[in-house]
Amino acid sequence: MGTLASVLEDAGLATVALSIIRGQVETTRPPRALHCEFPLGRPLGRPGDPALQRRVLDAAFALLDEPSGPVLVDFPEVISDEADAPLSCTIPPSDPGDVHPAEAEALGLLPAWRRSYGRFGRSTVGKVVDADGVPAVVGLFARIADGEAWKEVGLPGDPTKVAADIRNFYEEAALSLTDAAPGARQAESWYVTRTKAGDAVQRARVAMKEAGAGFYFWNYLLPMTQHRDPDAA
Amino acid sequence: MGDEQMRKDLEGLEGYTFDEVPWTTPKPLAQSRVAVVTTAGLRPAGGDGADWNPGDQAMQLLPASADGLVLAHFSPNFDRSGWIVDPNIVFPIDRLREMADEGIIGSVADVHVSFMGAQIDHTLETIRLDTGPAAARALLDDDVDLVLLTPV
Numbered sequence: 001m002g003t004l005a006s007v008l009e010d011a012g013l014a015t016v017a018l019s020i021i022r023g024q025v026e027t028t029r030p031p032r033a034l035h036c037e038f039p040l041g042r043p044l045g046r047p048g049d050p051a052l053q054r055r056v057l058d059a060a061f062a063l064l065d066e067p068s069g070p071v072l073v074d075f076p077e078v079i080s081d082e083a084d085a086p087l088s089c090t091i092p093p094s095d096p097g098d099v100h101p102a103e104a105e106a107l108g109l110l111p112a113w114r115r116s117y118g119r120f121g122r123s124t125v126g127k128v129v130d131a132d133g134v135p136a137v138v139g140l141f142a143r144i145a146d147g148e149a150w151k152e153v154g155l156p157g158d159p160t161k162v163a164a165d166i167r168n169f170y171e172e173a174a175l176s177l178t179d180a181a182p183g184a185r186q187a188e189s190w191y192v193t194r195t196k197a198g199d200a201v202q203r204a205r206v207a208m209k210e211a212g213a214g215f216y217f218w219n220y221l222l223p224m225t226q227h228r229d230p231d232a233a
Numbered sequence: 234m235g236d237e238q239m240r241k242d243l244e245g246l247e248g249y250t251f252d253e254v255p256w257t258t259p260k261p262l263a264q265s266r267v268a269v270v271t272t273a274g275l276r277p278a279g280g281d282g283a284d285w286n287p288g289d290q291a292m293q294l295l296p297a298s299a300d301g302l303v304l305a306h307f308s309p310n311f312d313r314s315g316w317i318v319d320p321n322i323v324f325p326i327d328r329l330r331e332m333a334d335e336g337i338i339g340s341v342a343d344v345h346v347s348f349m350g351a352q353i354d355h356t357l358e359t360i361r362l363d364t365g366p367a368a369a370r371a372l373l374d375d376d377v378d379l380v381l382l383t384p385v
Contacts, residue, residue: 001272001350001384003249003357004365008270008380010251011369014259017382023244029254030382040236041311043383044328047319053328060381061338064259081312083235120317124304126283161284164309171314181319184312185235216287223309224242225235 002028016060018043025072032063032071039081039184046079047181082183083225087190089177102196103139106169110135113173120175124168128157134169137162138197145203150213159208160220163201167191167222170198185223192226202228239310247355260339265378267333268342269295270368272350273316273323273385274306281305285349290359292368295345299324304385308351311385323383344375350384 002025005015009031019025019035020043036056038045045052056075063071094108113131117123125131133156140153141163155162171187192198201221206229208218219227259265274285276293278301285305295302299320304313315322324345332338346368348360357365372380 001382003251004270004272004348004360005380005382006251006255007361007365008369008372008382009257010255011366011373012257013369013372013377013380014257014265015380015382018384020384021240021243023240024246024248026244027246027248027250029250031254031256039312039315040239041313041385042315042322043385044322044325047315047322050321050328050331053321053325054331057325057328057332057381061262061379064262064379069256070254081236116317121300122303122317122320124283124313124317126303127305128284160307160309164307165283167309168313172317175314175317182314184315187314188235188312220307220309223235223311225238225310 002030002033005030014064016063018056018060019072029070031069032066034060034063034073034075036075037078039079042079042184045077052077081185083185083189085183085186085189086194087174087178087182087186089174089190089194091195100139100142102142102200103135105196106135106138109170109173112176113169115176116172123172125165125172127161127165129162129165131169134166138166138200141166141197141204142200144207145200147207150204150208150211159217163221166197166201170195188223188226192222206230249356249361260378262338263336264339266340266342266376267329267338267379267381268372268375268377269324269326269329269345269383270348270380271324271383272348273304273383274349275302275324275347276305277301278303288353289349290352290354290357290364292364293347294371295347297326297341297343297345299326306349306351306385323385325383339378342372342375342377344371344377346371
């Protein structure tokens with residue numbers, strides 16, 4: 001982003017960049033940057049906290065008073081992610097019938113996802129499948145986890161994008177299963193460590209890695225910091 | 234603490250650095266027309282919708298509203314729940330409107346721009362030579378003076 005800021009500044013636009021990884025801004029040296037030690041994905045701080053968002057913008061625009069650059073200033077407030085505290089969500093009961101329990105779990109979460117979509121009006125599901133298509137692809141990852149070859153189960157697209165649709169569906173459904181806006185990575189940790197789908201994708205990731213799938217295909221199935229390998233200490 | 238590990242992994246990555254840091258003398262803030270340029274990989278719904286391919290250095294023009302925008306970034310390595318709850322966490326368009334209403338900034342641009350960060354090609358050749366200058370032209374055509382850049 002620092003490089004992009006310099007391109008825009010060179011074209012005659014004054015720029016102020018919010019930084020979220022300090023080392024990258026130190027390397028790319030944008031003209032003016034405010035480093036905010038906030039969770040990745042939340043450069044303005046906290047959702048639903050307009051006062052904090054405004055303090056960030058005030059501090060960023062104050063850098064315009066500097067006579068020369070590059071300028072790099074640290075915002076005084078720090079927010080950490082809460083990956084170590086997964087959301088506590090009660091997963092609706094579901095009848096597995098003749099589908100895999102992980103697929104049944106996703107079917108049971110569809111009403112919660114629809115409620116979240118109705119409430120917030122936005123979704124990040126849809127790279128390959130829509131919400132209604134998620135339960136079926138959860139079933140495909142469960143089959144990979146149980147030993148079937150990943151290229152032969154009939155994934156409808158790039159496995160990393162299909163996995164993103166599953167994760168985003170679960171995280172969005174979770175927003176209707178809890179009262180509070182979650183801290184950063186709390187919904188992610190719930191999905192990965194508390195749900196059958198997260199377990200299936202984790203085990204499928206390991207199976208694909210062991211089967212020699214390309215780095216891209218297994219590495220991006222889950223956040224890197226959620227990878228759990230059987231041989232790890 | 235996922236972000237602590239991510240920062241350790243990412244802060245040492247190579248980046249493209251200009252020999253000389255460019256500098257544009259800003260107009261007074263209260264007279265400045267402000268746009269957001271984000272590397273969050275935002276797209277209008279429909280079309281490519283929720284998908285932005287790794288390595289794609291394209292730029293996407295955005296309207297002055299978060300309604301109908303999708304966070305399409307390819308990387309799984311950051312939180313998305315904040316965006317769903319409050320898009321101002323990435324695209325602070327409501328905060329900028331409030332600042333314009335209060336006279337703190339001059340106005341909010343009609344045109345905003347998204348790129349996607351986490352680029353594999355650290356030289357960012359396409360962004361430096363093609364899509365970055367194209368974004369600048371689009372912003373200058375809207376009489377933008379000041380750009381706020383937001384990452385994810």
